[in-house]
Amino acid sequence: MTENNHNAAQNIYKPAIMKIVGRHDEAPGVRTMRLEFQNPADHELFKETYRTGMFGLYGVYGEGESTFCVASPETRKDYIECTFRQSGRVTSALANADIGDLVTFRGPYGNRFPLEEFYGKNLLFIAGGIALPPTRSVIWSCLDQREKFGKVTIVYGARTVADLVYKHELEEWMQRDDVELVLAVDPGGESPDWKHRVGFVPTVLEEAAPSHENCIAVLCGPPIMIKFTLMSLKKLGFDESNVYTTLENRMKCGVGKCGRCNVGSTYVCKEGPVFTAAEVSRMPAADL
Amino acid sequence: MTKILFTDKLNSCVERWRSAGLTVIGPVQRSNISMYGAVKSASELDLNLVLTDRSIKELFFPQSEPMLSYTITKADINTLDFVPPAGPRIIFGARACDASGLAIDDPLFGWDYKDDYWFQRRNETVIVTIACTKADDFCMCTSLKLAPDSTKGSDILLRPLENNKGWQVEELTDRGREAFKTIADILQEGNDPPAATVTVPEKFNADACAEWLKNQENFDSRFWKEISARCIGCGSCTYLCPTCHCFDIQDEGGSFEGIRRKNWDSCSFALFTMHTSGHNPRSTQSARWRQRIMHKFNYFPGKFSANSCSGCGRCTRECPVDMGITETLQEISKLSQ
Numbered sequence A: 001m002t003e004n005n006h007n008a009a010q011n012i013y014k015p016a017i018m019k020i021v022g023r024h025d026e027a028p029g030v031r032t033m034r035l036e037f038q039n040p041a042d043h044e045l046f047k048e049t050y051r052t053g054m055f056g057l058y059g060v061y062g063e064g065e066s067t068f069c070v071a072s073p074e075t076r077k078d079y080i081e082c083t084f085r086q087s088g089r090v091t092s093a094l095a096n097a098d099i100g101d102l103v104t105f106r107g108p109y110g111n112r113f114p115l116e117e118f119y120g121k122n123l124l125f126i127a128g129g130i131a132l133p134p135t136r137s138v139i140w141s142c143l144d145q146r147e148k149f150g151k152v153t154i155v156y157g158a159r160t161v162a163d164l165v166y167k168h169e170l171e172e173w174m175q176r177d178d179v180e181l182v183l184a185v186d187p188g189g190e191s192p193d194w195k196h197r198v199g200f201v202p203t204v205l206e207e208a209a210p211s212h213e214n215c216i217a218v219l220c221g222p223p224i225m226i227k228f229t230l231m232s233l234k235k236l237g238f239d240e241s242n243v244y245t246t247l248e249n250r251m252k253c254g255v256g257k258c259g260r261c262n263v264g265s266t267y268v269c270k271e272g273p274v275f276t277a278a279e280v281s282r283m284p285a286a287d288l
Numbered sequence B: 001m002t003k004i005l006f007t008d009k010l011n012s013c014v015e016r017w018r019s020a021g022l023t024v025i026g027p028v029q030r031s032n033i034s035m036y037g038a039v040k041s042a043s044e045l046d047l048n049l050v051l052t053d054r055s056i057k058e059l060f061f062p063q064s065e066p067m068l069s070y071t072i073t074k075a076d077i078n079t080l081d082f083v084p085p086a087g088p089r090i091i092f093g094a095r096a097c098d099a100s101g102l103a104i105d106d107p108l109f110g111w112d113y114k115d116d117y118w119f120q121r122r123n124e125t126v127i128v129t130i131a132c133t134k135a136d137d138f139c140m141c142t143s144l145k146l147a148p149d150s151t152k153g154s155d156i157l158l159r160p161l162e163n164n165k166g167w168q169v170e171e172l173t174d175r176g177r178e179a180f181k182t183i184a185d186i187l188q189e190g191n192d193p194p195a196a197t198v199t200v201p202e203k204f205n206a207d208a209c210a211e212w213l214k215n216q217e218n219f220d221s222r223f224w225k226e227i228s229a230r231c232i233g234c235g236s237c238t239y240l241c242p243t244c245h246c247f248d249i250q251d252e253g254g255s256f257e258g259i260r261r262k263n264w265d266s267c268s269f270a271l272f273t274m275h276t277s278g279h280n281p282r283s284t285q286s287a288r289w290r291q292r293i294m295h296k297f298n299y300f301p302g303k304f305s306a307n308s309c310s311g312c313g314r315c316t317r318e319c320p321v322d323m324g325i326t327e328t329l330q331e332i333s334k335l336s337q
Helices: A040-049 A089-096 A129-143 A167-175 A201-208 A223-235 A277-281 B007-019 B096-110 B116-123 B174-181 B206-214 B216-220 B223-227 B236-240 B285-304 B325-335
Strands: A016-027 A030-037 A055-060 A064-069 A080-085 A102-109 A122-128 A152-158 A180-185 A215-220 A243-246 A274-276 B002-006 B023-030 B033-038 B064-072 B077-081 B089-094 B125-130 B156-160 B166-171 B188-190 B247-253 B257-264
Touching: A016 A040, A030 A040, A030 A089, A030 A102, A055 A080, A055 A089, A064 A080, A064 A089, A064 A129, A064 B247, A080 A089, A080 A129, A122 A129, A122 A201, A122 A223, A129 A152, A129 A215, A152 A201, A167 A180, A180 A201, A201 A223, A215 A223, A223 A243, A243 A277, A274 A277, B002 B007, B007 B023, B007 B089, B007 B166, B089 B096, B096 B116, B096 B125, B096 B285, B116 B125, B125 B174, B156 B174, B166 B174, B206 B216, B206 B285, B206 B325, B223 B285, B223 B325, B285 B325
Parallel strands: A122 A152, A122 A215, A152 A180, A215 A243, B023 B089, B089 B125, B125 B156
Antiparallel strands: A016 A030, A016 A102, A030 A080, A055 A064, A055 A102, A243 A274, B002 B166, B002 B188, B023 B033, B064 B077, B064 B257, B156 B166, B247 B257
16 A cells, blocks of 8 residues: 555544643543644634534544544633543543643534524523533533523533532532522432432423523433433423434544434434434434 | 447457556456456456456445554654555446446545545546346346446446447546547447347336335334344445445554554444444344435435445345345335335
8 A cells, every 4th residue: 555645634534633731530430631733724723613512533543533522612712622431442542641642633523503593592501411511512602602692501410429520610600690500410329418409300400490481402411311301391391493402423434424323314423413302303213 | 330349459458558557457256256356468357247246346445444554652643644556547347337336425425525535546447337238136227227338437338249249339438538549549440239238127116115215104114124134234235235335444553553444334233333322223133224225215315316226236146144125125115005
């Protein structure tokens, strides 16, 4: 095989090189890393294209690439933050990397949350467990331009107190008077000093009973939580077209070629990962 | 009068193309498997096959292809691109189904993000297709609105003359004309009529199948379980298919240097869609078979206006449990009546 170093922009499978500049342990097995672009041209491209909701393929050469969201908001593009649970080869290699080490990033890919359409509206964010990272990207994108939105409510639940991610940001949101934060852990997951709710996200949501009037809901979580939370949102009067969620499927290319992320005829990588609940309900449920 | 290439002149053509710098590729037998392979003389070509065992796809999208090489030092990661071996090629004796298959996949490799591994090879290859005068029971191009003499994806179409004397030459593209300029003096003018192309009976009604597949109610039909019960998930159908394009990306090497490869993958494999959490959207073989049929005859045409099938029949011909697209679409045709 001939080896040639041609223009990087031509090779759609070539990732950008990133330096780890920060890391933080969120919960057992869950880590956040802050990455900085090493090549200014890659960074410029990211700044031009990244919008909240998009995802990327994070990699370690020798191990491979894994798909997860960009957890940092579109209002802060000096770096990329990602939060992941260590579970396979790639995430283990990422977790073992130190500050100063180099890893790779390919993206950002996919569609985005249409923030302009949310201007002037109340926002309800609902997240479960490790699904706070994609939600957090939207939350900060909105809080960084707080004046453009109405009331902001965040409902976040995890299995146990230890499993809550972004604990110091939860603290910060708790202190803010322009954010209403409802925290919950599953029954049995509370610690002796737990002062917040105990219960599953759908139940807690129904108790908090946010109004659907002029409100957009952003919902991220495991499939089972999504299913029941959608039913609760319906009870609360939310229209499916005002509820946004993200789908996550296994991906290899991220750009519509490797052929595995589709749900029915919808390619999650290119047409998603952000969908309204109305769009999701038109997809064949057996393929989700 | 039309241009004729006589069979006894073929070796002169091969020599001419080779001396003009083209790699000449055609149907050959290699260890009892027929495939498209590079040849040095026309005598190596096996032009009597209905169809090669392996499809033409691997010449444009190899089973395992290095994309990047990496070297990691303490301070830096150096990534180098692999590019396919450069140089013009001519494929002599492609079948219409194989050539069509390539054209079917062009939009997929080109939408938004252009896959140069595919297009560099596409742009450097002249495809000379020979219309079929024989077929077997598995051929089904006509069911896909193609034909033994379809020109889709070809640069030159050759129509065989009676008694294997030669071929009538139809130049279809500039790339084809350019390649045939180098053999202009070898071609002769003639009035010999071409032999009749083979009649391939229509096996199913593709339009009716598409309608049935589009109906969301049929997604959960029992039909999928019944029709796929025999499937062992081996993936042969995928690997032999000229249009199947799904791939995996894997690293080969260690923490300091290695190669990132693009490898063929198959929707028949359970791991194909398995999430890290263990959740698998297509957890059963029947769900995976449904994906295969839906993708080829519903999703792909919805995006790229063509079925992701050119009717070569290899999936059915070589299936170890005697399944295949033909049977499934025949059954769907019946259901949609």
